[in-house]
Amino acid sequence: MSAQQPPDSPVVHHPAAPIGVFDSGIGGLTVAREIMRQLPTESIVYFGDTARVPYGPKSPDTVRRYSHEIAEFLRGEGVKAIVIACNTATAHALPMLRAEQPLPVIGVVEPGARAAVGASRGGTVGVIGTMGTIASGAYERAIRALRHDVAVLGQPCPLFVPFVEEGWLSHEATRLVAHEYLDALRDRSMDTLVLGCTHYPLLKPLIGEVVGRSVRLIDSAEETAAETGRVLVSRGLAAPAGTTPRHRFIASDAPDHFSRMAQRFLGAPLERVETVTLG
Amino acid sequence: MSAQQPPDSPVVHHPAAPIGVFDSGIGGLTVAREIMRQLPTESIVYFGDTARVPYGPKSPDTVRRYSHEIAEFLRGEGVKAIVIACNTATAHALPMLRAEQPLPVIGVVEPGARAAVGASRGGTVGVIGTMGTIASGAYERAIRALRHDVAVLGQPCPLFVPFVEEGWLSHEATRLVAHEYLDALRDRSMDTLVLGCTHYPLLKPLIGEVVGRSVRLIDSAEETAAETGRVLVSRGLAAPAGTTPRHRFIASDAPDHFSRMAQRFLGAPLERVETVTLG
Structure with missing residues (x-):
């Protein structure tokens, strides 16, 4: 379940694995918050690409390249599904990620x-x-x-x-x-x-x-969280009742800024924001 | 004057060479516009790092890395001076660029x-x-x-x-x-x-x-353009009277968006925006 896992080991997804959620920055936290609210036994690995935010003005090819890198990273972290909590990335990269990834991929559109x-x-x-x-x-x-x-x-x-x-x-x-x-x-x-x-x-x-x-x-955000719940149930991947979730928050730059903003989105301060550089 | 110049050829700066101006995106065009107005014989190579805008929320180390890449690129394009038309890059990278570059480097602060x-x-x-x-x-x-x-x-x-x-x-x-x-x-x-x-x-x-x-x-923007003029004169690098300037505009992503915004900043549409990927 960590980045240290050898890349050639078989990746086995099971209901206790976390959901990967990514966005160009902090906005996707509204989706993470809804997942926490609607699916309280699910764990989340959230990746905010704060080093490269915003995606909106960037070209479709660039957004696809970034989305690919993040999805690969999240898969390496052992997620059982990927939620693209970013409208721009969903618009440009959802079909590509669905074709590439051996996991359910859910977009916000x-x-x-x-x-x-x-x-x-x-x-x-x-x-x-x-x-x-x-x-x-x-x-x-x-x-x-x-x-x-x-x-x-x-x-x-x-x-x-x-x-x-x-x-x-x-x-x-x-x-x-x-x-x-x-x-x-x-x-x-x-x-x-x-x-x-x-x-x-x-x-x-x-x-x-x-x-x-x-x-x-x-x-x-509400609708995407609900859809995520439906997809997990249909694939037999929903976390069992009684599971205590564990959430991780990762930013590609400026974790302090991320943490301050996150409080506005999640309503509570984050204990810890990890930093991971991609690309 | 082009990126094709072999890296080990001696770089000779002369008064007819352009001024390199860079910003995280389009804002630095107000500085470019003032240089055009106050120093009408000077040519400009403008680089807007639209692929990585904004610099504000990014860490100082990241901003220094980006600034270094852009300054190296501009030097490769044969500029005679570099204007950092970005407050964030000036705050974090001006001393570093002054130490690194064999050219005058002017910041906006x-x-x-x-x-x-x-x-x-x-x-x-x-x-x-x-x-x-x-x-x-x-x-x-x-x-x-x-x-x-x-x-x-x-x-x-x-x-x-x-x-x-x-x-x-x-x-x-x-x-x-x-x-x-x-x-x-x-x-x-x-x-x-x-x-x-x-x-x-x-x-x-x-x-x-x-x-x-x-x-x-x-x-x-006005003050930085005036300072640029003073520095060029003091180094014997001011373009001679009567020189017809030639301006180039380069964006690291989404040149169409850059071009549309540029019109708002410069008051006239740009004929051509080049795209160069760095990093």
Whole structure:
């Protein structure tokens, strides 16, 4: 279960093994938090690629290369499944990782898309995310693949991540920014809104107020954690009841910064953040 | 003048050679723009490390490693001087690059600090920048080294960069954020304010309104360009009058994104952005 394991030894996955969760940085902690909440017996190895964050403005090839390196690292740590808790990496690297890895690989796009299609009554779904996620069209494709008559309105909200990282979750400036981004969607009869970025669950109360109660909010982190639980059960890989989980947090750079930010995302300080350099 | 030059050939620097300017991304273009304006016969090779932006949250060692790689690359391109148009890289890597490189190396901190000391009547100087720049204490040290009785008030403004990159230079939300960051400085009798981040010159009109006319704004980009001119003249390296400059722009990833953003910083679209991978 450690990096010291000889590379040619057979990798045996069993229910007590941890789930590997990775993101370009800290945003994926909202997914880790939901896994902890929904699947309280599961252990997590979280990898935040803080040395190379953000992935959004990087080219698809670069994001695939980084994702490959991280997935190989997590497999070397003995994980039983990999959760790509990053919209950009999911958009660019999910098919590649599914083809490469002998483990279940779960992304953040499909679960949110499926929940949105299930929730939408009027057939108009808004999707908000970073510039890169919206430009990739990943949510639109995933939603249309499930139900072709849904209208998908994509809206990049590049200022939301910095507001979350600054901790201004209900500041008047944050509210003005949210109105600027979201009012046009509301005016176009959106009935469901996908929070297509792992940072956004922290803004859910504010976003809910701005779009109004009639719009159903889909939290990708919640949906991804639920999907992870379903996949583990279906493969016979769910940790048995009564297991005491053990979580590890690894950052590729600046573990102190990671640790400070993590508290905002997880609601509790981290005892220890390991540092691992990749690439 | 190209990367194909054999590494063991003698590097001869002459006044017609370009100035190398580098930044973690696009912010340093405000420095490049000022060099173009103040030194219109000088050619520039600009390197934006868009594959590894931002440097702010990264560890000092990592920033030094990146800066070393870029400086070596620029030297290979035949530059006659290197301008570190990035506050984080200046804070962590300037002494190292000065020791390593056989070229003049100019950072963005000292010129701004010197101008602030010259401008401050009351002896209270505010410095705004990214979290990393303010935490490094680089401006405070540089200002105190020049005049020890100046009070330096550091204020990180992490939301300013994303607002500039979003292009919201005079939005009401930007104004609210500026008040949140700057009102406390104004209340503490600041008479001079250093814009200690290469993105901030684009917010100068708004920042000026928020802090009021009695506060003198120091634009690091302007001061760094002026310092570059002085250094070149003193070393006999200034391009002769009448020289037609030739500028090159290089990004380590996502040249299209770089090109779009560059227009906002330079006021004109770039014809061509080269891509070079380092590290």
